[in-house]
Amino acid sequence: MATIGIVGSGFIGRAWAISFARAGHGVRLWDAAAGAPAAALAYIAAILPDLAGAGLLDGATPEAVLARITATGTLAEAVAEADHVQENTPEVLETKRAVFAELDALAQPGAVIASSTSALLPSRFTDHLKGRARCLVVHPINPPYLIPAAEVVPAPWTDAAVVARTAALLAAAGHAPIVMKREIDGFVMNRLQGALLEEAFRLVADGVASVEDVDIGIRDGLALRWSFMGPFETIDLNAPGGVRDYVIRYQSIYERIFPSTQRRVDWAGPVIETVEAERRARLPAEGLADRQAWRDRKLMALAAHKRRQVDG
């Protein structure tokens, strides 16, 4: 088993700690704010029994998983013996550049240093480092202990062996790594999400559909198949002769739509009044926190369902 250094113990850092500890690794957790790692450990201790109850701890007890996670008093203690460092500091370029310089100086030569950033390309905060060949992005969807996909994004100078080793570490921990061939704004998942959201905001701004109509179309429609097949396998199975047959039969529908999608609606413009009014009518602001807890329970139930499907 490896030693994992987690830098930053907010929602993403603590979630990574659960994911790596569940896989059997020793996790060392550090945060710039004193007291933050202790709060993270309390959070983790509270959620592990739920995961065990849902069958999502791979048979380990909550106590055993918790015992693999240690809060450290210094950054050096968290990363000095780590095989893999996972950085989760704020999405500010200068912060990332400074933290990565520190990590490159503190981590042992063989360690991989990964950032959880969703917004910054790895080349932007690793170019100045002596050890830049061992740096890359590993971007999860939160929380990674429930959502398997994670993007592995190399900078132009990232060693191919580092990419391969990172993907293997993730896969062995039950993740589904997306190994990108090169860095690109938005990586893969935010590009796909963005494409969908742009059309969603346009439909509402143009008065074609309501916010709830869009959510129905995905929640009670398209995402059912996507949630166990993805969009390419979906169309591959949606024509008798497979994906080429699908393209021949149906591309014209999408070609016809494309020109009308070449216009961006400012999400913060007039449309946000409509979107927010409709959302708040369904869910008042004071209900957001409860609904987030509901979401996490639903996600856990779905993860457990998918796992049973694979096992069964």
Add this chain to the structure above:
Amino acid sequence: MATIGIVGSGFIGRAWAISFARAGHGVRLWDAAAGAPAAALAYIAAILPDLAGAGLLDGATPEAVLARITATGTLAEAVAEADHVQENTPEVLETKRAVFAELDALAQPGAVIASSTSALLPSRFTDHLKGRARCLVVHPINPPYLIPAAEVVPAPWTDAAVVARTAALLAAAGHAPIVMKREIDGFVMNRLQGALLEEAFRLVADGVASVEDVDIGIRDGLALRWSFMGPFETIDLNAPGGVRDYVIRYQSIYERIFPSTQRRVDWAGPVIETVEAERRARLPAEGLADRQAWRDRKLMALAAHKRRQVDG
């Protein structure tokens, strides 16, 4: 309970028959091909026990649901007493225009006449009809007895009361109607699917990600939350202050991506060689039919899971 006339007994027509019969309605099924309704009834009889086993027949027995469906020898018998007619003939404009003229002549004055078309706007095949105010599109995702979303698309002359009555019929049958404010190419779901697929094909064509990487990003990533919340609720819960807060925090990521999405990749061009080669390496052509059956079982299990979640 209503009487439903189903015109065309292929995959979509027979699936609608199951959905309406399960809801307690009397269904009359007709097809231009002699023998087709009998084949549809055999198919339906084979699938109903599976639905009952998954708890998806609302407590009815397969026999009771099957007994509500009758094959008719003539189109007139199928629609003369129907309250709602659901048309499922081939996606050919002249066919739809001719069939709708017949239906408008045969159906009783109070009946609603709906088409399952995914590709044709209702105004294009109902403009010439005396009863055009009672015509519209009700577009399902197949199979409608497992996927609740269905688009209700009025032509400019469709009576608002017809739209409301159709949405109510669908909702009472367990569907989640998307009531569009006006017709638009691709309706809502194919526009959203198209936006995602355009980006998916671009990512593969540009060598940024593999076909499987895209499927992972959706199947093991984004679609997990989308499958029970939809994209708007997802972002509403993804920032402490709700959807407006999300837009303020994260719109810049998507704005930056947008210019690079203004270019269409021809899906039937060089990229289809890559997509097909990768799909066929994962699933040989001779395995497509088995995998389609696998998909239907997974979809049924997911529908049952979602229903238990709502009940529980």
